[in-house]
Amino acid sequence: MERKTLSVTGMSCNGCEQTVENALQNVESVTRVDADHEGDTVEVVAEDDIANEDIEAAIEDAGYDVAP
Numbered sequence: 001m002e003r004k005t006l007s008v009t010g011m012s013c014n015g016c017e018q019t020v021e022n023a024l025q026n027v028e029s030v031t032r033v034d035a036d037h038e039g040d041t042v043e044v045v046a047e048d049d050i051a052n053e054d055i056e057a058a059i060e061d062a063g064y065d066v067a068p
Helices: 014-025 052-061
Strands: 002-009 030-036 041-046 065-067
Touching (some): 002 052, 014 030
Antiparallel strands (some): 030 041
16 A cells, blocks of 8 residues: 655635545545645555656646645
8 A cells, every 4th residue: 555645736625625536536546535625735545556647647637736
């Protein structure tokens, strides 16, 4: 299992959290996602190693930005 926490900008409500979570659930090997708009973070748990680029691409495709 691999766990990553990323900073995400642009989330302002529970609906934003759900959008990010739904986008990441479609990434291969992701088993759990927890987005937090108040903390501007998303925690991703995957069965296997997962590239940050795959996570970032899904977040950006959903309309949000990953902070460095």
